Amino acid sequence: MSHRPRAATRPRKGIAAIVVTVLVLAAGGWYYAQRNAAAETGTWRTVEVEEGDIRVAISATGTLSAISTVVVGSQISGQVTEVLADFNDRVEQGQVIARIDPSTYQAQIEQGSAQIASARAGLDQAQANLRNAELDHARKAELGERRLVARSDVDLARAALDQARAQVASAEAQINQQSASTRTARINLERTVIRSPVEGVVLTRTIEPGQTVAASLQAPELFTIAEDLSKMKIELAVDEADIGQVQSGQGVSFTADAFPDQQFRGVVDQVRLSATNTSNVVTYPVVVTVDNSEGTLLPGLTVNAEIEVSRRDGVLKVSNAALRYKPTAAEGASPAMPAGGARGGVTGDLRREAAVLELSPAQQAAFDEAVAAVEARQQARRAAPPAGANGGPGPGVTVVRGGGPSGAMASQLRQRMLQRYREDFATFRASLDETQAQRWDAAIAGLVGATRAVVYRLADGRPEPVLVRIGATDGTATEVSGGLQAGDLLITGERAAR
Structure with missing residues (x-):
């Protein structure tokens, strides 16, 4: 009776030992795998390609005022006997507002x-x-x-x-x-009877009964009347570096300290040419019209405005850090540009532009033939690269990084490539109707003249160069197109080895 418990205990101890051993091995394997994965993914700092909106805005400050402000003065001298209008009074045209003896x-x-x-x-x-x-x-x-x-x-x-x-x-x-x-x-x-020349609201009154006005040299200012406060204007001071992007009709959003929880809207009405130089800072006045039908805004308020010079909705965008990244040879992470350039390029963009033209089979065949001829010529050029060449993004491309052509040389290069692509696709363009031809011409001019940059996508733990076309930027993120999809991871830096 005393030996049975011992016989039963030995198998149980053996099974427990086996289970513990398996758990330890599994935990060790999991830890090793996680460590290797962490080491692999921890080599790079990355950001994700997102789909969203890019809003490019210019910040400026200005002052609200009535669109039309009339200063009422006196053409004669004498003693004021009556003042019949006060601050904020609404007056009619021709209404008596003061009298002189x-x-x-x-x-x-x-x-x-x-x-x-x-x-x-x-x-x-x-x-x-x-x-x-x-x-x-x-x-x-x-x-x-x-x-x-x-x-x-x-x-x-x-x-x-x-x-x-x-x-x-x-x-x-x-x-x-x-x-x-x-x-x-x-x-x-x-x-001697001072009348209001317009219908409006009295903003200022500078006279009192019994006061003497003298009109010997110039007409003294008695009242200031805003003709219509339901529509107001802002005169913004825009820096000379940004004035080239401002045009009439652009939307403006602004805030005022008096109403911190409200945002107001306006429209650029005029870009004036009368530049102002203050301490070597050149600014241009930009007039913005504002709807004040609710009467919330007041003349004289200082506003902080943003002029929306560009807006792109539903585009791919990346952090600007990804555009600045360049692999270092010391980390062995400076891959050569693959033959044919980084993914993307002008021909790839042309395929995407042609896809939205709703081409007929005959038009598609003409397009494919032209693209094939362009790619064959590019392949032949890359087959015998110049000394020290690594392959490149292809002709007609201005890359942001790497000391590429700039200034007059870049302009001449774009003109030559624009002419070349027009010749290459002349037969295809002849097959298009008028609307298609206009869209195609705009696409060719935009793609050839576009600025491009090489970004590095993290693929299988290694950086893969991708050539992208750069669009609008808000200073933090930049619109990109060509060779990327939403969710791709782009490298922004390399982590220090531990």
């Missing part, structure tokens, strides 16, 4: 009226003298013909007649002068 001009009118009456009396006297001189001259002229009076008397009578006529003309001129002076006084009397 009119007594001075009323006295001038009375004085002018008296002078006119005096001048008219003088005219009556001059006309009477004229009639007398005419009669005297007529009598003496008749007597002179009969030689009954001396000729000198006739001449004196003629001179007296001319003098009388001159006195009448002088009296008439004096009446006109006094009448004009009186009209001026009446106009000035009307100007």
